[in-house]
Amino acid sequence: MITAHYAHRLPADYDIALIRERAKKRGAIWDAVPDLFFKAFLLRERGRFGAIASSYSSLYLWRHDEAFRDFLVSGRYKVVTDGFGRAEIQTGFALDARKGSGQVARFAYKDERRIALDADLTATFAAEIERSGKEAEKAGAVAAIIAIDAKNWTLTRLVLSEHEPDGEQRGEAYEILHLARPLLETLPRAADQ
Template sequence: MHAMQYEITLPADYDMGVIRHRVESKGHLLDDFPGLGFKAYLMRERGRDGSPVNQYAPFYLWNTAEGMNSFLWGPGFQGLVDDFGRPVVQNWTVLAYEEGDAAGAVPRTAVRRHQRIAAPTPLSEYAGELAAETRRLARRRGAVSALTAVDPRTWEAVHFSLWEHEAPDVPGDVFQVLHLSAPEREKLPRGRQW
């Protein structure tokens, strides 16, 4: 599995209703996309939930590399590039994925936290700790799902979780979930991925 996110940071006075309308009118287009576990259409608004910026930042969990590549090289992503310019696309290898106790709920909030992996850290031991953190997040009340993924180029982990309620008491950047496309969510393998 591959996790992926890009961030489009917008001016402080940007009308975020434009982003809401974009998701309302186009979000359903990925509801049947092959290879996509889920896409969370995320937005942050300056001054809300501690956000310093206005930002559109969708987060993807891909079941297949083919699906991810079809999206990146296809008309959907090109439409975003045409409207906002080509963003840097962050990509991580998934270490662990868990469904939460509220797996059937529609998520309202997402939390993302980055964590550096220090050089002297024994990687096999640390991977187990990261997978355990995913399980802990998924077991919290209101968790829809949780995952941990790593970029081995920078040795940075990202913890990502979806929640059925607003602003959970979990450290990280808080996003509003405007829509969730989840055509192959039921096919996502659970637990550690090694």
């Protein structure tokens, strides 16, 4: 599985209603994409949940690398570049992804952690997989994913949740404007670890 996330910072005076409308219109296009566990249309709005600037972004969990490749070469990303320009796409290999008991994902949480140079990688990965599974078991969790960027040795913890930020979550909080979930239900359940 591969995670992909890209963001576009918006001008301070950008009409956020346009982003909400774009997600509403484009969301259904993704509801039946093969080999896609989910695509989250995300918003960070300046002044809300710790955001100092507004941004619009997309977060994906692809079944395999060919699906991500097809997304890039089929022209699906061109719609993004035509509207917002080319963004850096942060990718990672999912070490684990679990479906929680939550049903309606309203927020996404992204927490990045660098792996210390002298860390035992096997132990680190095992601990992160276990931690991610426990995140998926929490009330309101729709899904939890742990991914690795092996170029920069960075772990990305992702949680899709029914719950609004309450200060307990770490990392960046995003409002989910639309969650396309073609294969989300096929992820192993949190209790299946």
